[in-house]
Amino acid sequence: MTTTIIGFPRIGEKRELKFATEKYWKHEITQSELLQTARDIRLKHWKLQQQAEIDLIPVGDFSFFDGFLDTFFALNIVPKRFRQLELSTLDEYFALGRGFQDEKRSVKALPMKKWFNTNYHYLVPDWDDHTDVKLVGTKLFDEIKEAKVAGVNNPKAVIIGPYTLLKLSRFSGSKKAPDFLEDVVNAYAEILNKVSELEVGWIQIDEPALCFDVNVEDRQLFNQLYTSLLSQKGQLKVLLQTYFGDIRDVYEDTQKLDFDGIGLDLVATSHNVELIQENGFDDQKVLFAGIINGRNIWRNSYQSSVKTLKSLGVKNVILSSSSSLLHVPFTAASETQLPPDVQQHLAFAVEKLDELHDLNLILEGNGQEVLNKNTALFKNIRHPESEKVRTRVASLTASDYVREPGRNEREKIQKAEFNLPVLPTTTIGSFPQTRDVRQNRAKFRRNEISREEYDQFNKDKIKRIVEFQEDIGLDVLVHGEYERNDMVEYFGEKLDGFVFTKNGWVQSYGTRGVKPPIIWGDVSRNAPITVDASVYAQSLTDKVMKGMLTGPVTIFNWSFPREDIQPKESVTQIALAIQDEVLDLEEHGIKIIQIDEAALREKLPLRKTDWFKEYLDWAIPAFRLVHSSVQPTTQIHTHMCYSEFGDIIQAIDDMDADVISFEASRADLVLIDQLVQAHFETEVGPGVYDIHSPRVPSVEEIQKIIEGFLTKLPIKSLWVNPDCGLKTRGEKETFDSLKNLVEATKRVRSSLHETSGSI
Numbered sequence: 201m202t203t204t205i206i207g208f209p210r211i212g213e214k215r216e217l218k219f220a221t222e223k224y225w226k227h228e229i230t231q232s233e234l235l236q237t238a239r240d241i242r243l244k245h246w247k248l249q250q251q252a253e254i255d256l257i258p259v260g261d262f263s264f265f266d267g268f269l270d271t272f273f274a275l276n277i278v279p280k281r282f283r284q285l286e287l288s289t290l291d292e293y294f295a296l297g298r299g300f301q302d303e304k305r306s307v308k309a310l311p312m313k314k315w316f317n318t319n320y321h322y323l324v325p326d327w328d329d330h331t332d333v334k335l336v337g338t339k340l341f342d343e344i345k346e347a348k349v350a351g352v353n354n355p356k357a358v359i360i361g362p363y364t365l366l367k368l369s370r371f372s373g374s375k376k377a378p379d380f381l382e383d384v385v386n387a388y389a390e391i392l393n394k395v396s397e398l399e400v401g402w403i404q405i406d407e408p409a410l411c412f413d414v415n416v417e418d419r420q421l422f423n424q425l426y427t428s429l430l431s432q433k434g435q436l437k438v439l440l441q442t443y444f445g446d447i448r449d450v451y452e453d454t455q456k457l458d459f460d461g462i463g464l465d466l467v468a469t470s471h472n473v474e475l476i477q478e479n480g481f482d483d484q485k486v487l488f489a490g491i492i493n494g495r496n497i498w499r500n501s502y503q504s505s506v507k508t509l510k511s512l513g514v515k516n517v518i519l520s521s522s523s524s525l526l527h528v529p530f531t532a533a534s535e536t537q538l539p540p541d542v543q544q545h546l547a548f549a550v551e552k553l554d555e556l557h558d559l560n561l562i563l564e565g566n567g568q569e570v571l572n573k574n575t576a577l578f579k580n581i582r583h584p585e586s587e588k589v590r591t592r593v594a595s596l597t598a599s600d601y602v603r604e605p606g607r608n609e610r611e612k613i614q615k616a617e618f619n620l621p622v623l624p625t626t627t628i629g630s631f632p633q634t635r636d637v638r639q640n641r642a643k644f645r646r647n648e649i650s651r652e653e654y655d656q657f658n659k660d661k662i663k664r665i666v667e668f669q670e671d672i673g674l675d676v677l678v679h680g681e682y683e684r685n686d687m688v689e690y691f692g693e694k695l696d697g698f699v700f701t702k703n704g705w706v707q708s709y710g711t712r713g714v715k716p717p718i719i720w721g722d723v724s725r726n727a728p729i730t731v732d733a734s735v736y737a738q739s740l741t742d743k744v745m746k747g748m749l750t751g752p753v754t755i756f757n758w759s760f761p762r763e764d765i766q767p768k769e770s771v772t773q774i775a776l777a778i779q780d781e782v783l784d785l786e787e788h789g790i791k792i793i794q795i796d797e798a799a800l801r802e803k804l805p806l807r808k809t810d811w812f813k814e815y816l817d818w819a820i821p822a823f824r825l826v827h828s829s830v831q832p833t834t835q836i837h838t839h840m841c842y843s844e845f846g847d848i849i850q851a852i853d854d855m856d857a858d859v860i861s862f863e864a865s866r867a868d869l870v871l872i873d874q875l876v877q878a879h880f881e882t883e884v885g886p887g888v889y890d891i892h893s894p895r896v897p898s899v900e901e902i903q904k905i906i907e908g909f910l911t912k913l914p915i916k917s918l919w920v921n922p923d924c925g926l927k928t929r930g931e932k933e934t935f936d937s938l939k940n941l942v943e944a945t946k947r948v949r950s951s952l953h954e955t956s957g958s959i
């Protein structure tokens with residue numbers, strides 16, 4: 201038996217890569233300084249794995265921005281608009297990820313999407329009829345050489361596979377995936393060949409897309425790709441690596457094809473275990489058993505892992521992580537401020553390396569001591585439970601999930617209550633988290649300023665931004681969320697039952713990271729959270745101030761969940777805590793309350809058959825529970841930044857919010873059509889401009905977009921807003937964009953007057 205991992209976090213223990221990259225973008229360091237930082241990071245991570253005696257060390261899992269981008273960049277899949285910029289290779293690479301702008305030129309970045317059911321984003325390549333797929337990149341080979349020089353004698357080359365590449369791509373020309381098949385196979389064959397020449401034993405080809413539903417055509421595509429590719433592998437051993445789910449649709453095919461290893465996630469579901477038990481596993485192949493959880497931060501229970509592994513009856517096994525460790529923070533060792541009983545149960549990336557080593561020892565018969573210690577740890581685990589919370593959850597009844605009166609009735613009541621103009625304008629909540637805002641928070645954290653000073657700073661910010669919103673004529677105002685480091689971490693810090701880390705950063709996209717809170721005990725609210733800020737903001741204006749909360753499903757999905765109770769149970773507890781906050785806001789005169797569910801779509805199970813019974817059947821009720829007991833006059837908004845909910849429209853409507861805002865880039869006029877077709881009842885604010893880019897949209901541009909929406913949607917259901925919060929933007933571009941948004945709306949309103957006389 202030996203050990204490996206699928207991949208290691210790459211941002212660095214103290215986010216060194218983030219800081220160096222951002223400095224490079226600001227021209228504060230040179231390219232060679234950035235490359236040196238990257239080399240240092242890779243070396244350090246390889247050494248850590250060597251110290252933990254990991255046998256097969258992944259190489260190629262490092263990335264400056266995104267591993268999916270690395271793969272298609274190496275394969276020359278770069279739209280012309282980027283090539284024409286004539287940048288250096290590295291700058292072209294970054295341009296794909298974050299767009300490019302100088303005095304003369306402006307090119308939009310490739311779109312980003314959620315990587316399966318994680319909070320990590322990958323870049324979506326756009327293939328057109330000019331796309332010329334061929335191997336041009338040397339990153340993987342360079343890193344292999346570098347690893348060998350550094351004394352990594354047993355590297356495992358890592359690359360994203362052709363099936364996943366094709367399935368996750370966008371084809372905008374007349375040529376579709378099958379038309380590129382031959383070129384793709386040739387390019388990958390060349391990669392295998394080059395890796396082989398470097399005397400590498402194994403190549404890991406990541407194919408997580410096999411964990412989605414695989415239909416007949418997909419299955420044929422998969423078989424075609426690999427029949428051809430594997431016939432050219434020579435001496436190189438090929439590992440088909442999957443993660444995040446099971447491969448029931450192609451399990452038999454993978455057994456028949458000439459793979460040397462199959463990597464299966466034994467943690468995300470029990471399905472892969474059953475597949476092996478029921479169908480057996482080819483004696484000639486190695487099972488890369490994904491037994492150490494790459495998605496959560498708890499210690500592994502050796503006893504149950506050993507039991508699972510022994511139940512498989514597979515001859516050749518290499519122990520591995522269930523996914524890349526990219527999705528967990530670097531090390532738990534630095535989290536010294538955590539209660540010791542929590543601390544001892546944590547395993548971040550570095551600790552997971554040791555767990556693999558331990559498990560290997562145990563399975564080889566030399567690990568009785570570590571096994572005993574681990575078993576004792578699990579015997580003594582005590583999650584703080586609250587009788588009060590349990591009783592409250594147990595006494596919920598069906599009526600707690602139903603808001604009265606129904607939506608149509610409420611709509612009339614609220615139109616009278618608020619008397620807003622048609623096409624009401626608003627924003628999604630946050631305003632730019634400028635340097636001074638973060639510094640104020642950092643100072644408070646370091647005890648350099650008092651609570652009063654900290655609060656006063658934020659109050660001044662609120663006052664200023666309320667004045668700005670009034671000045672430019674927005675209709676429904678927000679307080680700006682200056683007090684929040686992150687929309688989930690902030691609530692985690694305020695609620696009982698959560699613990700949080702000091703340095704538990706996980707990459708979300710590019711150089712951006714999040715510090716997911718940890719759900720450790722039963723969750724409840726012990727004091728108001730946002731009431732002061734919202735009430736203060738409302739006191740400054742006669743316009744209506746929108747309260748701003750994060751919903752239970754998003755808080756749960758962007759935290760590290762406990763595993764001793766069902767997700768439904770945790771989410772219901774969080775829902776009741778947020779319900780307390782909703783009712784408190786209402787009682788304090790806040791009349792519109794937005795409850796963000798940005799992450800609702802994200803955790804939809806990979807397979808359609810699981811959508812309702814494993815997720816939506818509790819996620820949608822949890823949201824309803826939060827708001828169902830408010831007055832008919834209180835207007836409930838929700839927000840989802842990603843518009844990929846075409847397939848779950850009915851479930852979104854069933855959340856029973858009064859208004860929903862979401863992203864609506866050009867392609868999503870399709871979504872608007874779907875909404876109309878599905879008789880979607882919730883009022884909608886499809887984002888009229890993209891906040892992920894610093895570009896300022898013109899008045900005319902926004903006006904056109906609103907008019908476009910109006911050709912499809914009734915005017916009484918339409919709101920005007922940006923497509924997400926403004927926290928990552930600069931102030932100047934934000935202010936200019938919002939002024940244009942309001943002006944465009946006014947023009948549309950007056951043109952309506954002219955054409956119809958009344959509205």
Ligand SMILES: Nc1nc2c(c(=O)[nH]1)N[C@@H](CNc1ccc(C(=O)N[C@@H](CCC(=O)N[C@@H](CCC(=O)N[C@@H](CCC(=O)O)C(=O)O)C(=O)O)C(=O)O)cc1)CN2
Nearest residue numbers: 319635638639641642685686687688708711712713714758
């Ligand atoms: N949890 C979550 N997931 C999400 C989103 C989201 O908003 N939250 N949005 C979507 C996109 N994802 C995003 C993820 C991260 C960021 C982001 O901006 N992250 C920031 C960190 C934000 C943060 O929490 N900052 C902290 C701490 C920042 C810090 O290190 N501060 C320095 C000081 C900084 C300074 O002086 O300038 C220090 O303490 O030393 C704070 O504000 O308090 C980053 O990586 O740069 C944006 C979007 C999807 N997933």
Ligand code: MET
Nearest residue numbers: 628629630796798925926
């Ligand atoms: C990622 S969704 C963001 C919603 C939040 N209210 C904000 O405006 O930042």
Ligand SMILES: [Zn+2]
Nearest residue numbers: 840841924925
């Ligand atoms: Zn958003």
